[in-house]
Structures are given as C-alpha cells and as structure tokens.
Amino acid sequence: MKIAVIGTGYVGLVTAVGLAEFGHNVIGTDKMADKIEKISRGEIPIYEPGLEVLLKSSLKKGNLAFSADVNETIQASDIIFVCVGTPQGDDGSADMSQIEEVSRFIAENLNGYKVVVEKSTVPVKTSSWIKRTISLYKKSDMDFDVASNPEFLREGSAVSDFLNPDRIIIGVETERARDILVKIYERAKDRLLITNIDTAELIKHASNSFLAMKISYINLMANLCEKTDANIEQVAKGMGLDPRIGSLFLKAGLGFGGSCFPKDLKALIKIGEDLGVNMNLLKETDRINAERARIFLEKIKKALWILKDKRIAVLGLAFKPDTDDIREGPSIRLITDLLDEGAVLRLYDPEAQNNMKELFPEDKARITYCRTPYEAAAGVNALLICTEWREFFELDLKKIKGLMANPIIVDGRNIYNPDDVRKIGFEYYSVGRK
Numbered sequence: 166m167k168i169a170v171i172g173t174g175y176v177g178l179v180t181a182v183g184l185a186e187f188g189h190n191v192i193g194t195d196k197m198a199d200k201i202e203k204i205s206r207g208e209i210p211i212y213e214p215g216l217e218v219l220l221k222s223s224l225k226k227g228n229l230a231f232s233a234d235v236n237e238t239i240q241a242s243d244i245i246f247v248c249v250g251t252p253q254g255d256d257g258s259a260d261m262s263q264i265e266e267v268s269r270f271i272a273e274n275l276n277g278y279k280v281v282v283e284k285s286t287v288p289v290k291t292s293s294w295i296k297r298t299i300s301l302y303k304k305s306d307m308d309f310d311v312a313s314n315p316e317f318l319r320e321g322s323a324v325s326d327f328l329n330p331d332r333i334i335i336g337v338e339t340e341r342a343r344d345i346l347v348k349i350y351e352r353a354k355d356r357l358l359i360t361n362i363d364t365a366e367l368i369k370h371a372s373n374s375f376l377a378m379k380i381s382y383i384n385l386m387a388n389l390c391e392k393t394d395a396n397i398e399q400v401a402k403g404m405g406l407d408p409r410i411g412s413l414f415l416k417a418g419l420g421f422g423g424s425c426f427p428k429d430l431k432a433l434i435k436i437g438e439d440l441g442v443n444m445n446l447l448k449e450t451d452r453i454n455a456e457r458a459r460i461f462l463e464k465i466k467k468a469l470w471i472l473k474d475k476r477i478a479v480l481g482l483a484f485k486p487d488t489d490d491i492r493e494g495p496s497i498r499l500i501t502d503l504l505d506e507g508a509v510l511r512l513y514d515p516e517a518q519n520n521m522k523e524l525f526p527e528d529k530a531r532i533t534y535c536r537t538p539y540e541a542a543a544g545v546n547a548l549l550i551c552t553e554w555r556e557f558f559e560l561d562l563k564k565i566k567g568l569m570a571n572p573i574i575v576d577g578r579n580i581y582n583p584d585d586v587r588k589i590g591f592e593y594y595s596v597g598r599k
C-alpha cells in the first residue's frame with residue numbers, strides 16, 4: 166500500500182515520518198515547493214525533538230519521499246492522509262477551504278480505489294462534505310471511502326506521541342476502509358478504537374475542549390486561592406489524587422495557548438451553536454483563559470506600580486516548553502500590554518526568539534532580544550517567567566539577583582519554591598499561592 170500525506174505542517178510532517186517509521190511507503194506533498202525541497206534534504210522547518218533524525222533515516226532507507234506535485238502523489242497512492250490546515254475563521258469556526266481544495270484534487274486524480282483519511286482537526290460532519298465534493302468533481306467511476314483518524318500529538322513530544330499513542334481513533338463507514346486502516350496501525354492494534362465517522366470527528370474536539378476546560382478550572386481555583394490562604398499547588402495535588410480527576414492538566418498559570426486548544430475550543434462552540442446546542446460551559450472556559458493575561462499584568466503592576474520606562478525581562482516566549490511555536494501564546498498578549506504601558510523589554514527564549522522577532526522586531530529603545538537569561542536580567546526592575554523551560558528551573562538565582570536593578574520575580578508558571586527565592590532576597594509573586 167502506498168500512502169500519501171497531503172500537507173507538511175506539524176501534523177503532516179510527523180504523520181509522514183511516523184508512518185514511514187512503521188515501515189510503510191510514504192510520499193509527503195505540499196503546495197509550498199521550497200518547503201518540500203528543504204524537507205527532501207532532511208531539514209525540518211519547525212523545532213520538534215527527534216523529528217529530524219527519523220526524517221533523515223527514512224529518507225535514506227528510501228520508504229519516505231517528498232514531492233511538490235500533488236496530482237502525481239495522489240495518483241500514485243492508495244491511501245491519502247489529509248493534513249492541511251484548518252485555521253480559525255473570523256467567526257471562530259474552522260476555515261475549511263484547504264480541505265475542500267484537496268478534496269477536489271483527489272477527485273480529479275481518482276485513478277483507482279482510494280481511502281481518504283481526515284487527519285486534520287475538522288468539525289463533525291466534515292467527512293460528508295469531503296465525500297460530496299469528491300463525488301461531484303470526480304472524472305472516473307472509481308470508488309473511494311472517507312475515514313477519520315484524528316491526531317492527538319502534542320508539540321514537543323509529537324514523535325513519541327505518534328509512535329506510542331494512548332489511543333488510535335478510526336472512524337469508518339465501510340469494512341474495506343476499516344481493514345486498510347487497521348493494517349496501517351497493526352503495530353498498535355491493542356490501542357485501536359473503531360467508531361463511526363461523526364464520533365471519531367467529535368472525539369478530537371471533545372478531548373481538546375475537555376483538557377482546555379480542566380486548565381481553566383484550575384486557573385479559576387487559583388483566582389480563589391489568591392483571595393484566601395489556600396495554595397493552588399496543594400489544591401491541585403489534593404484533587405489529582407482522586408483517580409476520577411487525575412493529576413495531569415491541573416497546572417495553574419498563564420492559561421493555554423498553541424495552535425490547537427484555543428482554536429478547537431472556539432470551533433466546537435461554533436459547531437454546537439450552529440446545531441442549536443447551548444455551549445456556555447465552553448464559552449466560560451474561553452473567557453477564563455482570556456483573562457489570564459490581565460491577571461498577570463495586574464500582578465506585575467502590584468510589584469512595580471507604574472510600568473512606563475521600567476526595564477522588564479521576559480523569560481520564555483514559546484506557548485509552552487520544547488517548542489519554537491508562539492501561536493496564541495500568553496507572551497504575545499503580555500508583550501503587547503507591557504509595550505502599551507511604556508515598559509522597556511529584554512526578551513529571552515531558547516527556541517522561539519526568531520518567531521517572536523517577526524511579530525515584535527528588535528528595537529533598541531524598547532525591545533532587546535538576549536542570548537541568555539542572564540543577559541536578559543541585566544539592569545532590569547523585574548523578571549517575568551512566561552514559559553516553564555527546563556533551563557529556567559536551574560538558573561543561578563543568586564547571580565540573577567546580582568545582575569538585576571531590583572530583585573523582583575513575577576512567575577506566571579510557578580516554577581520556583583517561594584521560600585527558596587525569598588531566602589535569596591527576591592520579592593516573589595506567583596500564581597494561586599502566597
């Protein structure tokens with residue numbers, strides 16, 4: 166069986182490399198020819214631990230190739246994984262134009278039976294639209310099936326998530342498509358859940374929105390802790406010991422960002438409302454997340470009073486550690502707010518600086534990008550922790566204190582023990598605890 170993967174973004178590239186690692190013959194394709202050229206040389210356009218090594222090894226073995234010719238790639242394949250983007254549209258719904266375009270390409274190149282697999286996160290019922298589009302535009306009387314196989318990978322651990330998934334959801338409506346997909350995932354057959362297509366599509370949105378809700382819930386509790394003597398770390402620990410709740414995704418902080426949670430949450434709200442279902446629970450989840458930045462800014466003001474001309478170091482720009490992705494990250498809102506208040510910023514992130522420079526170019530008067538956290542701390546009135554990169558846990562805080570103009574830390578991710586930092590002589594503010 167020959168597999169095509171259309172779209173070489175985060176999901177597509179990891180899917181192509183992962184399926185090749187399973188031993189399949191895979192061709193990845195994308196309309197961005199320069200990207201395909203780069204990937205064909207073994208270079209990855211994103212930062213993702215472990216991905217480049219596997220890409221190079223499969224390219225060398227010869228069971229993974231990339232082509233900028235979408236038509237040829239479709240014709241040469243039996244199974245087509247659709248991994249193109251479904252960005253957020255103006256009304257919160259997912260923009261499905263790339264999925265529609267790919268469906269037409271598939272229709273025009275349907276030279277034999279093919280299974281079209283949705284891997285991108287799509288609204289429930291998308292498969293019917295794909296089916297209708299292919300049927301409308303196909304030029305042959307060849308048969309095809311549509312299936313749903315949502316991807317749950319997390320940035321930063323995408324490779325291991327793909328190779329060792331908790332579950333593989335397969336939504337199908339024919340035995341023929343089912344057998345093919347079961348064969349593809351033979352290696353993880355103990356983790357397959359086979360459902361109808363609507364169910365598979367909904368599982369993805371339902372999972373991400375549930376996790377987003379869990380994060381907003383713990384952030385709501387952190388707000389309560391800040392008004393009382395309760396400590397959010399212990400509240401989360403106490404809650405998490407109940408196996409029905411579980412300890413994961415109970416980390417209070419600056420809220421969720423990234424390319425999935427904010428977008429998927431808004432898309433599910435829109436899907437529900439279009440279907441006449443009251444989605445207020447998820448709307449509140451979104452609102453609580455949106456207010457995290459304001460609450461953080463209030464803490465910074467509590468520490469510094471007036472922010473105009475204050476020098477502030479921001480450590481961590483990526484929306485979470487182990488990625489260079491800044492999309493929907495709290496740092497974007499924070500930097501915008503701090504600049505509006507007239508602060509002078511010294512920014513540091515081990516991987517995401519180049520991406521942030523595109524949004525906020527270096528400007529010696531207001532924004533300086535630094536090579537190390539220590540360089541960022543030089544002469545500042547306060548230091549902010551925005552992303553919990555490992556290296557920030559291990560900073561020499563005594564040295565940092567010596568470099569700063571005022572020893573103030575506002576920690577949006579609770580990475581330090583308050584007693585320890587205060588012992589060193591810092592004024593320390595964190596989330597949901599004294």
Ligand code: UDX
Nearest residue numbers: 316317318319320414415416420421422423425484485
């Ligand atoms: C997520 C899902 O985990 C993944 O299954 C899906 O396919 C894509 O979306 P990702 O966006 O890579 O993956 O990041 P994840 O590690 O899930 O974190 C999402 C956001 O939640 C980050 O901004 C993170 O900082 C935040 N978060 C996570 C918290 O604020 N608290 C937590 O306890 C956990």
